[in-house]
Amino acid sequence: MSFVPAPISRFFHRMASPPHFYCLTNKLLPWLTVIFILLLGYGLYAGLYLAPTDYQQGDSYRIIYVHVPAAWMSLFIYVVMATAGAIGLIWRIKLADIMVICSAPIGASFTFIALVTGSLWGKPMWGTWWVWDARLTSELILLFLYLGIISLYGAIEDKRSASRAVSILALVGVVNIPIIHYSVEWWNTLHQGPTVTKIDKPSIHIDMLIPLLVMAIAFKFYHLIALLQAAKVELLKREQNSQWVKTMLESET
């Protein structure tokens, strides 16, 4: 890999080494938690209190501040998970395998939150809890993909082959991501079209948009915290017999 500059490739090699990853994670986690709490506090206050009411939906639209970031995260985490799966399959990096299986429950939770808040929003606005339109159905399939990955991993005894199997499943499921994103444009749906990603004409007022973006960043930080915590535990479980874990535990006690 001569086309990658040496410092960058060295950084990735160091990150892929379990002891180095473990130490770095321990140092990063408190900072990430502080940033997350600050962003979440401001985002919720600004979204639920400071932002103006909507011309059409009144105050009910405020569920957007949970629903939309959760839905974005459900797609984002899937892409991260599938990328980690590809890296794990190609370069056989242990840490990438761990990232795949640790991402799945977080992604499943965000998908579940997006579906439930969407349903709570749909009843007063549309007049129904659930419809089988393209957007809602493809998002439900995403939840089943996440759950499938979790169960497939649990069903295979040998964790190395389990990781390989779930990575392939995750990569196959990637095809659903553009379908979810473009479902509202390709087909007639009850779900409305995209608001924020429309570049030519912003269709959300700036005072409403800023809290939404703050919440989205806060959710990203939460994802990072949850992923690193889970990865740490999984790493210790898998490496429990290795020398660096023993030395580290002895030095801590």
Place this chain on the structure above:
Amino acid sequence: MKPARRNRLLLILLMIAGVATAASFALKAFNENLMYFFSTTEVTEGKVPQGAKFRLGGMVVKGSIERPDNGMMVRFVLTDYKNRVTVEYTGILPDLFREGQGIVANGRLNDHGVFIADEVLAKHDENYMPPEVADSLKNPEEQP
């Protein structure tokens, strides 16, 4: 890159390309079924299932909402800015139902070409703004 890794990379890319092709063919084949509703133009052109239930989407024409016998039955006209279809519905309308609003109705056509709806859902748009901004944007000439 080592040959073994390059082969695995190619294999993965090939797999994704294959799945994407299969999915796009499947979606193309089921395109009609994936449409959540028919437009009013499809109704006037006779492209909708005859005698069966289907969903009809469109904008409620301004000034078309009426209650002919002052009861629960409401009659309004839907448009996609090309063709219009009259809809009759008996029941409670969602909060967002109003003139100029996009809605989706579920029901069937009767012999006179009137759509008899069993269910009316409101489709809200992707715009979010404070009421003052909405008022200042309102253009009286731009009405369906």
